[in-house]
Amino acid sequence: LAARRVEKLENEAESSAHAFEEIASKWALAKETTIPQDLWRLLDQQQQQCALLLEEKNKLIGDLQQELKNKDEQYVQAITKQSDDIHLLLERMEEQIRIMLKTYRHNLRQIEKAFELERRELLDNNRKxxxxxxxxxxxxELEYLRARMRKVEEFEKQLNQLRAQDEEEYNSMKIQLENDVQNLEKQLQQMKAVYQLNQEKLEYNLQVLKKRDEENTIIRSQQKRKLNRLHSLLQNLRTKLAKQEKQFREENQGLAADCEPVSLLHRHFAVSDAEKFTEVWLMNEEEAKGLMRKALDADRVIHPQQLGLPWEEPRHWFLNNVGPLGHCKAKRLATELAAEVLTAGSGEGEENTAKVEDRITPLPNISKMTAKRILELVSDESGFLMESKLLRPLHALGRHERTLTKLDSIFA
Structure with a gap:
């Protein structure tokens, strides 16, 4: 039915399309027509064809509406029939359910009876x-009660024994404690007596300490006054010391200024003496070398002629030497040694003495004090070796500086 309806609609659409094309093609002809009668005739034909086309469309619509109405009626009939079938089906289902319920109730009663029978049997067995x-x-429980009664009797016997024993111990302890209380009371009385005695001693000592404190207060005030006097005296002494130090410093500066020309003269004379010593040394050295060469010539002749021995010329280094042998170094070391010995023997301190002793070569069988004394005697007794104009400025120096200056001039 649906296929026929579709085919019918397709055929009608094709015929309508052909008719519409035919109508549309005639409109072009109408534009070319110029005669009014022909144009009116053509328009009339076009209207007739359009009316025919519309009539066919309306007819198709009517057929479709009629078919739709028929289908609605068929649908209502089908719904009614389906409702009747459902009611019939429900009635049959309810009847089957009633039958099944009866069957299930019968089976349930049988099961309950069997379960009740088994339950009674189980209850009887469990009750037994x-x-x-x-x-x-x-x-x-009866046996436990009898055993408990026996234990209770035994415990009562033990409890009675313990009561008797504790009573005896309590009595003995009570007697002992009473004795201890009496002894403690005696000791308490003794302690009270000792406390009283100690209290009296402490009071006496307190009085003695108070008196001593008063005496100490008096002594402290006296010491404070004495300390104040000593402070004032110390301040005065410090002032005097500062003045004396200033005075001595000024005197020392003046003496140092006076001593500077003496040092310059000393250096000048030392240089001149060194030059003279070098000249004398060179003269004597040439003479000694000549004598040495003569002795070597005689020795060279004596060996082969008198002794019959080959002669070898000895190597004497001093034949090639010109000038004093380490004179300046020896002079400097002698002066330094004298200064160190004098410093070591002057007693300026253990530290300086130890340092000097490390630098000075030990002298065999001569102590440091002896060496110092010897140097002082040499300085005092050798004044004739120095000019009088050099001796006068030395009186302003100290003994130590004066001795060193004299020794330096003598050793130079």
């Missing part, structure tokens, strides 16, 4: 087991 267990438990 429970009664047997109760009887056994009662027997055990």
């Amino acid at each position: 087991k429970w009664e047997e267990a109760i009887q056994a438990h009662n027997a055990q």
Whole structure:
């Protein structure tokens, strides 16, 4: 039915399309027509064809509406029939349910009867087991009660024995404690007596300490006054010391200024003496070398002629030497040694003495004090070796500086 309806619609659409094309093609002809009668005739034909086309469309619409109405009626009939079938089906289902319920109730009653029978049997068996267990438990409880009664009797006997023993111990302890209380009371009385005696001693000592404190206060005030006097005296002494130090410093500066020309003269004379010594040394050295060469010539002749021995010329280094042998170094070391010996023997301190002794070569069988004394004697007794114009400025120097200056001039 649906296929026929579709085919019918397609055929009608094709015929309508052909008719519409035919109508549309005639409109072009109408534009070319110029005669009014022909144009009116053509328009009339076009209207007739359009009316025919519309009539066919309306007819198709009517057919479709009629078919739709028929289908609606068929649908209503089908719904009614389906409702009747459903009611019939429900009635049959309810009847089957009633039959099944009756069957299930019968089966349930049979099952309940069987379950009730089994339950009674289980209850009977469990009741028998429970009664047997109760009887056994009662027997055990009775036995436990008898054993407990026996233990209670034994414990009562032990308790009575302990009571008697504790009573005896309590009595003995009570007697001992009473004796201890009496002894402690005696000791308390003794301690009270000792406390009283100590209290009296402490009071006496307190009075003595108070008196001593008063005496110490008086002595402290006296010491404070004495300390104040000593402070004032110390301040005065410090002032005097500062003045004397200033005065001595000024005198020392003046003496140092006076001593500077003396040092310059000393250096000048030392240089001149060194030059003279060098000239004398060179003269004597040439003479000694000539004598040495003569002795070597005689020795060279004596060996082969008198002794018959080959002669070898000895190597004497001093034949090639010109000038004094380390004179300046020896002079400097002698002066330094004298200064160190004098410093070591002057007693300026253990530290300086130790440092000097490390630098000075030990002298065999001569102590440091002896060496110092010898140098002082040499300085005092050798004044004739120095000019009088050099001796006068030395009186302003100290003994140590004066001795060193004299020794330096003598050793130069």
